[in-house]
Amino acid sequence: MTTIIRLPDAGGELRAYHPRPAPLALSPGAGFRSRTVFSAAHVVADPFADVTPGSPAVLDWDATLAFRRHLWSHGLGVAEAMDTAQRGMGLDWAGAAELIRRSAAEARAVGGRIVCGVGSDQLISTEAGYPYGIDQIRAAYEEQLAVVEEAGAQAVVMASRALAAVARGPEDYLEIYGQLLRQAREPVVLHWLGPMFDPALEGYWGSTDLDVATRTFLDVIEAHPDKVDGIKVSLLDAQREIDLRRALPDGVRCYTGDDFHYPELIAGDDQGFSHALLGIFDPLGPLAAQAVRVLDTGDVIGFRELLDPTVELSRHLFQAPTRFYKTGVVFLAWLAGHQSHFAMVGGQQSARSLPHLARAYELADGLGLFPDPELARRRMTDLLAVHGVAQ
Template sequence: MTTLNLPAGAGKLAPYTLKQPKAFPAAKPPFSRVAYAAAHVVADTLAEHDPWLTPAIDWDRTIAFRQHLWSLGFGVAEAMDTAQRGMGLDWKDALELVRRSLDAAKDVPGATVASGAGTDHLAPGPDVTIDKVIAAYEEQCGAIEKLGGRIILMASRALTAAAKSPDDYAKVYSRILSQVKQPVILHWLGEMFDPALTGYWGNGDHLKAMDTCLDVIKANAAKVDGIKISLLDKDKEILMRRKLPKGVRMYTGDDFNYAELIAGDAEGYSDALLGIFDAIAPAASSAIGALTRGDEKTFHELLAPTVPLSRHIFKAPTRFYKTGVVFMAYLNGHQDHFVMVGGQQSTRSAQHLAELFRLADAAGLLSDPDRAASRMKAVMATQGIAA
């Protein structure tokens, strides 16, 4: 087996010998849980552009990765924060991404896509009013619906900055929900993922904010398929899940506690819309397939080793988790480089990537250990480390 010398803290290197990868038989839907994977984008390293200012996307590799997710039974949550929305991917390219994904899905039996609509083309500022926020949401929702797409209604930085009270959130969401053609998935993205969203729903107290959100959902339940909450707090998710109107789904966005939340309890369970599914797709597909067969023991056995990896990828500053997701795609051969739009590959240290490598190997998620080792050596070499 291959052995590497990897950063191990205190400025030292330590040998690490790779294990054999696990076999994760792909499971086919229908699953007993709705399962969306929020998918990343692949940068185009041959494009002439300013990496920090203008995104350049390798469309072929980006769509090929979605085909990989569909083949494992996942729906694709498109143009979300995992695709670096608001951190390298602008609205123009997000809409092009949605269009290409919807077109590709037509050729895949059973493939589903739900796409993020937000207000990211409207920069927050003192001149931004609630009516301008509504208009921005209307523009993006209308553009996605024109393509035949289904909407994930994303949280808005502009709304956070413009709102004076919880009533402003109720006004915006009620207006948009009254207009959408089919039920949407709401997305409450916590401040750990995006500090600009601190105090969303008009309150810094998550429990009080939850009450406002629940009021909006109850007043518009016919237009809400479900809500994804990304607060990394299983107790808050379970509390909200139990308060949702009948027929409204809870989509877990908890990349720390997803296994427990998807399995559920005597009072219910969470469906899933997760960025970590991008990185652990083979294991997650097999696990949800086992759960669908009623084999909860195998479900937990498959997912338990992935949780330490996920907690590492999503560790604070959580907003930089996309780097770990793309690094996994690189190690597993889904792209030929470790470069991200916006230069975001630089947001994690060599030590962080080394621990990610070890945890991914421990979970059996490095599909070709020799390839992964070679690529790990190449990345370490760019930082002056002879692995």
């Protein structure tokens, strides 16, 4: 086995890296007692599909569902058809609906917990924008909610690009969400996805002033507390999440979606804590699960000792432009042996540079995330060779 690998840095220079000889010992296990934890899961593209940019996604269903079984085996819940699954970045509503049906059936078969994204992405923008009215957006949401409920899954009501584009102000958000919540059979999770994840969502909840937007968000929840299981906050602003968490009605949970500050938010303080619904828990799944089991014993320090070192990798994967974090997530799944290739829906494997991917490999390997470090090293070497980097 070669003991070093030459990796390119951001300045175009090659440097020697000594891969870790053995992985971190991480075993499957049951669910958690102290926190509810979901991993937003990526999808595996079919590498042999004859597709072009903009054409419908074709998935490798066996590999996609096998990865979900991997997450469930470690006690994690799966958040399906969310932005990590490339909703709005290669996966259209038809593909997402099939993904929801198949994953929900798989969850029932193995006893796994699942929540699924509900949006309005069957409404496609044109050069002139979104030619839809509020009633059409509501109907799109209702169609997707019906698919999720018929599949037997819990709904995560996602932010709508169409609503962000056509809403006249907070009143339209109150109307749409109010009607949807009244129709929901079971309590849902409301998702506030910030513009760093999707620029089309700038000004969501009717204002670019986050204090005003937060007030509208809380108004929706306070009007229907019995229909809101919780909120997922993806703003990458720890203090704002803490303030929002403390303002929630009793019984409404906060699921952190903050891939920069998740250890401290999950650990919490003397006034509460956040549960988790995170894209970074796709590559971190087994390690995150072990950390939460430590937290279940009341050992906050031990939890932080396991999870804090992962933040550097997460901040690297989610660096601006944040929406392209999926490339790093899928890349690490390939290196870890969860899929046979590094191809993505919509050709998104090209969205990050070689130095970015090299650093992701180095950080993940240093954490011991790869079950077979030698396989990861060989695959990293193969990718480098394609880019003209000889070892």
